[in-house]
Amino acid sequence: MLKRRLIPFKITGIDSLGQGVSKLDEKVTFIPKTAIGDEGEAEVMSERKGVTFARAVSLKVASSERVTPTCSHFSACPSCHFQHLPYERELALKSESFDRLFRKFSMPQLEVVAAPERYGYRNRIQLHYSLRSKLLGMRDPQTFDITPIPECLIGTPEIASGLRTLYHNDAWLKEAPKDKTEGHVELYWISGELKKSWNRPYAEGGFTQVYETMNRRLKEILREHFALAPPSEGLLDLFAGNGNLSAVLWYKKRLCIDVYRSPKGGDFFDQDLYASGALKAVLQKVTERDLKISHIILDPPRSGLKDFRIWIETLKPQFVAYVSCDPHTLARDLQGLDGYEVTRSFLLDFFPATFHFESMIFLERKG
Numbered sequence: 001m002l003k004r005r006l007i008p009f010k011i012t013g014i015d016s017l018g019q020g021v022s023k024l025d026e027k028v029t030f031i032p033k034t035a036i037g038d039e040g041e042a043e044v045m046s047e048r049k050g051v052t053f054a055r056a057v058s059l060k061v062a063s064s065e066r067v068t069p070t071c072s073h074f075s076a077c078p079s080c081h082f083q084h085l086p087y088e089r090e091l092a093l094k095s096e097s098f099d100r101l102f103r104k105f106s107m108p109q110l111e112v113v114a115a116p117e118r119y120g121y122r123n124r125i126q127l128h129y130s131l132r133s134k135l136l137g138m139r140d141p142q143t144f145d146i147t148p149i150p151e152c153l154i155g156t157p158e159i160a161s162g163l164r165t166l167y168h169n170d171a172w173l174k175e176a177p178k179d180k181t182e183g184h185v186e187l188y189w190i191s192g193e194l195k196k197s198w199n200r201p202y203a204e205g206g207f208t209q210v211y212e213t214m215n216r217r218l219k220e221i222l223r224e225h226f227a228l229a230p231p232s233e234g235l236l237d238l239f240a241g242n243g244n245l246s247a248v249l250w251y252k253k254r255l256c257i258d259v260y261r262s263p264k265g266g267d268f269f270d271q272d273l274y275a276s277g278a279l280k281a282v283l284q285k286v287t288e289r290d291l292k293i294s295h296i297i298l299d300p301p302r303s304g305l306k307d308f309r310i311w312i313e314t315l316k317p318q319f320v321a322y323v324s325c326d327p328h329t330l331a332r333d334l335q336g337l338d339g340y341e342v343t344r345s346f347l348l349d350f351f352p353a354t355f356h357f358e359s360m361i362f363l364e365r366k367g
């Protein structure tokens with residue numbers, strides 16, 4: 001058996017993934033679920049490029065910021081990152097992380113929209129299973145270990161009840177398809193019904209925002225922002241899903257583009273927006289439909305839109321709203337964009353208790 005390697009740590013910062021950062025003897029160590037001021041011992045999990053990733057095993061000094069986590073699974077579950085801190089502190093850390101990333105841009109003051117509830121918000125949840133180890137739960141992205149979470153607190157009451165049913169007397173073991181020893185199940189609440197799908201692509205039933213109250217808030221901000229300058233000429237909704245975001249705006253003509261066309265036909269067009277030739281295909285559709293694009297909304301997956309600058313320079317909209325679930329790719333995509341200014345920037349806490357959040361920035365063409 002390999003011997004566990006223990007190292008001392010002292011947390012002096014928190015990174016954008018919610019991990020505590022310790023810099024002792026000029027060695028940088030990242031330790032999840034710690035707080036500034038914590039000191040203790042951590043077990044080394046891996047080392048990469050001179051940086052250590054570890055897990056706290058004991059605390060000699062506990063940070064004064066710490067609170068007792070609400071969920072009994074918190075210390076083991078890889079999905080939540082901030083339950084050991086008060087919600088206000090979690091939000092402040094997210095906001096600091098955004099400001100750090102966007103320091104090099106000329107940005108207006110960040111407007112932070114807190115979540116009304118820290119728990120009970122997720123309307124869909126994905127779990128991994130292994131028939132070999134007879135485990136169902138959250139999978140650690142690094143170790144691939146599965147942690148059972150029969151009582152996940154971030155799910156809505158309907159999702160929480162679906163989870164309990166799955167775990168009751170190991171019901172999931174009978175239900176899980178036997179053709180694969182490892183797989184995943186998605187529980188989701190859609191049109192007033194709890195559904196479950198095994199080993200199908202994620203976001204079964206089409207993409208929907210996971211926090212419905214925050215989704216409504218996001219759309220209110222969009223609608224209010226464009227109330228005085230509605231997309232009278234033409235509105236392009238990229239990574240549109242079912243048109244959730246653009247549906248709330250006043251527009252004459254709209255084109256919604258997604259790799260999956262949820263509603264069929266009309267102003268929806270299916271196109272892989274990462275494919276080479278995607279911009280050309282979209283331009284062709286815009287011309288066919290005689291659209292003059294004044295507004296673009298885009299809401300890509302975490303990978304963002306690497307060629308954002310080229311899209312904007314080609315389509316030359318007056319206004320852009322970029323909604324992003326990864327501020328790192330948003331910052332990358334804004335790099336080198338000339339002729340536009342960021343008029344407002346928002347952090348919307350769609351994923352409380354975790355390090356994730358949504359950002360939305362509004363851009364306007366100068367001159």
Ligand SMILES: C[S@@+](CC[C@H](N)C(=O)[O-])C[C@H]1O[C@@H](n2cnc3c(N)ncnc32)[C@H](O)[C@@H]1O
Pocket residue numbers: 207208209239240241242243244245257258259260271272273274275299300301325
């Ligand atoms: C964050 S969701 C946003 C959906 C929508 N704007 C909403 O508010 O519900 C990202 C969307 O990107 C779509 N998508 C993922 N990969 C894509 C690709 N390669 N090309 C086009 N759309 C893609 C997904 O289907 C999903 O609907």
